[in-house]
Ligand SMILES: Nc1ncnc2c1ncn2[C@@H]1O[C@H](COP(=O)(O)OP(=O)(O)O)[C@@H](O)[C@H]1O
């Protein structure tokens with residue numbers, strides 16, 4: 241749906257993006273994760289036509305686009321990091337204003353605004369000024385505003401930062417629903433657990449470079465493995481070594497723990513346990529989380 245080819249961005253000599261190439265498929269929720277200053281907002285600004293790259297190209301459905309071109313901007317929606325609504329206007333008025341900015345006439349705008357109020361769960365607050373809204377409500381309003389013109393592609397910059405868990409989960413539910421409606425979503429987030437649950441693919445951006453791209457499962461597999469942690473009676477190393485050898489697993493010692501890694505550990509657990517028989521004191525299976533994988537990765541690249 242959207243591709244970036246060798247995108248660089250320099251701000252007065254500072255290189256914020258270096259050679260970023262990415263392809264975002266139609267209908268996917270693509271997550272961009274990375275530490276502060278990695279270039280996530282810069283990338284979203286470029287993709288949403290708010291800023292030109294220093295070098296590189298953006299392709300929309302295979303065709304090169306001028307991001308600042310209004311024809312392009314009408315096909316994408318932006319939900320910026322800080323909700324861009326007017327505090328003195330009500331939810332309904334904010335949406336109506338946005339509809340007018342996109343050139344909709346009254347007969348088109350009115351039903352669209354009502355549809356979005358209901359879609360975002362804000363109908364009962366429709367006539368309250370946005371300055372009285374909670375952050376979660378503002379984010380939902382901001383998302384609805386980004387969708388006024390029904391763009392097939394939506395960019396969201398840290399939509400859940402600063403939200404409480406309940407507001408977060410209701411926003412993520414809306415984001416999942418978008419994908420169910422066939423929209424393509426690119427979202428930046430700090431929350432690995434959410435990215436893991438909701439994104440079909442993830443790119444890790446560090447210092448302006450894309451370091452890894454893949455499904456959450458692939459990223460976890462690449463960056464860190466599931467592990468089985470064992471405590472054994474003294475002298476059981478031989479038994480561990482032989483059962484691991486038989487099952488194609490690797491083992492190592494970490495302090496007083498034995499750590500076993502390899503493919504399909506859950507399926508092999510019964511054999512591991514029976515192979516160690518009486519020498520097994522404790523066994524704990526840990527599935528790697530995206531956060532573990534990410535932190536390990538950041539340590540490896542020296543961040
Ligand atoms: N308008 C700007 N002028 C100069 N430097 C900027 C500007 N915007 C961002 N930067 C710098 O570019 C880098 C990437 O920033 P940003 O895209 O905001 O990262 P992120 O959103 O991942 O935190 C940072 O080093 C930041 O200080």
Ligand SMILES: [Mg+2]
Nearest residue numbers: 280281282321
């Ligand atoms: Mg940012």
